Amino acid sequence: MRALETFPDIPRVDGGVVVLRAACDADAAAMAEGLRDARVQRYIPGAPADATEQSLRRYIREGVPAYWAGGSAAVFAVADPASDAFLGIAMLTLPRQLPDIGEAVLWLSPAGRGLRRATAALRTLCRFGFEELQLARIEAFTAVSNRAMRLVGSYAGFSTEGVARARLLDPSTGRREDAIFAGMLPGDLQP
Numbered sequence: 001m002r003a004l005e006t007f008p009d010i011p012r013v014d015g016g017v018v019v020l021r022a023a024c025d026a027d028a029a030a031m032a033e034g035l036r037d038a039r040v041q042r043y044i045p046g047a048p049a050d051a052t053e054q055s056l057r058r059y060i061r062e063g064v065p066a067y068w069a070g071g072s073a074a075v076f077a078v079a080d081p082a083s084d085a086f087l088g089i090a091m092l093t094l095p096r097q098l099p100d101i102g103e104a105v106l107w108l109s110p111a112g113r114g115l116r117r118a119t120a121a122l123r124t125l126c127r128f129g130f131e132e133l134q135l136a137r138i139e140a141f142t143a144v145s146n147r148a149m150r151l152v153g154s155y156a157g158f159s160t161e162g163v164a165r166a167r168l169l170d171p172s173t174g175r176r177e178d179a180i181f182a183g184m185l186p187g188d189l190q191p
């Protein structure tokens with residue numbers, strides 16, 4: 001297993017129609033706008049709707065490198081390979097007690113959606129997790145109502161393994177929602 005701490009720099013990972021790369025200062029405005037999106041707020045627990053460009057620049061310069069250096073999360077910006085424009089965030093969080101198991105989290109800004117780039121981003125993230133980090137398994141939780149993510153997850157190679165009842169809180173209504181608990185093993189990743 002390769003620990004995140006051993007990467008001297010956040011790598012650039014080619015994913016065909018997307019690239020995963022280190023977030024940079026120039027992403028802050030698009031990131032702030034993406035975080036305010038209603039679907040990101042609904043489906044990404046803890047996504048800060050009130051993040052400012054300034055607070056995000058601090059997150060990009062200090063928070064993200066600290067996650068990598070501490071081995072707790074591989075955080076990438078999803079970008080357009082031609083223009084390098086920021087499209088969203090893809091990350092693998094690695095629990096300290098189970099360091100060979102990752103949890104995948106992905107969001108794209110509304111302008112970047114609907115072009116099947118989410119599947120490419122998720123696949124590239126999982127390929128990085130299996131090939132570079134030698135993870136044994138990657139998990140994902142997705143709200144039952146989140147049709148796009150459920151489809152994208154299954155196209156990437158995730159299988160539904162169960163239902164986690166009341167796993168997610170919808171901050172706009174205060175209601176809890178069941179989540180699909182999905183998992184992927186190295187041989188499941190779709191090319």
Ligand SMILES: CC(C)(COP(=O)(O)OP(=O)(O)OC[C@H]1O[C@@H](n2cnc3c(N)ncnc32)[C@H](O)[C@@H]1OP(=O)(O)O)[C@@H](O)C(=O)NCCC(=O)NCCS
Binds near residue numbers: 105113115146
């Ligand atoms: C979830 C999310 C990343 C999906 O991104 P997206 O750009 O909306 O998804 P895509 O358009 O690439 O994929 C969904 C659609 O493409 C289709 N699709 C995706 N990959 C495909 C493939 N390889 N082959 C065929 N169809 C595919 C899906 O069937 C679906 O089709 P539809 O047109 O019938 O809806 C995005 O909606 C988002 O950021 N949502 C808010 C945050 C969130 O929910 N994150 C997940 C929490 S775990």
